[in-house]
Amino acid sequence: MEYSYPINLDWSKDEMATVINFYQAVEKAYEVGIDTSEIKVKYSDFKQVVRSIGEEKSLGKEFEKASGYSAYRVMQLVKNATTSKIKMQP
Template identity: 60%
Template sequence: MNYSYPLNPDWTKDEIVTVVKYFEMIERAYEKGVGAEALKDSYRAFKNIVPSIGEEKQLGREFEAASGYSPYQVMKLVKHATTSTIKMQP
């Protein structure tokens, strides 16, 4: 990984850890696969910190620009998932 996560300097250390864990789950969905429920839990924790849809979209765009991984596409797949594991296709 040669990129940094989009973070808000106003967040507490715990909030930063929660947001980073969410982005790590997105990475894992592309690289290895991740449990759907674990990803949903991580997203709910992320939304407690970033309740604004606009800020969520902005952070998602920044993360995708840096990593090539789309949080939007992962969460779209989770929403319609019929399996317990989420693995994005290349």
Template identity: 50%
Template structure:
């Protein structure tokens, strides 16, 4: 993995459990871009994230914040997870992503 130096977007009103669920999704997205992640593992992280942030508008807001600091798109990884038959998601860096 690359040595990244950024802070995850976070709402400090969330409980520790909620923060963990959100951080797990951020990490899952990073893995999808950097080394690959099992599709089922990503989907579990995404479902838990949606327990914390069920609103589409809020999801977009937080995902944009994460993408602005990391360069990684939650939306792109989620779309890939829906369309691929592969068991592992690996986002190709040649798609213009970091």
């Protein structure tokens, strides 16, 4: 797929990379599956950059609009997971 990740141009390169890594983990959850521990770490790192819930929701909506993948739905599945790996159903 060809789309841009939603980022804030005020972030440092490391912060941008952290946010992109989280969105790539969301993509992985849809495409091939991901270990819950892996995505929890990426989400924790993401929250160090995107601290406000409002900004997280806004970025999440932009990402979903561009990619069709919902970071919110992935994290809800992770939160309720009873297995060590998840894969989103289309």
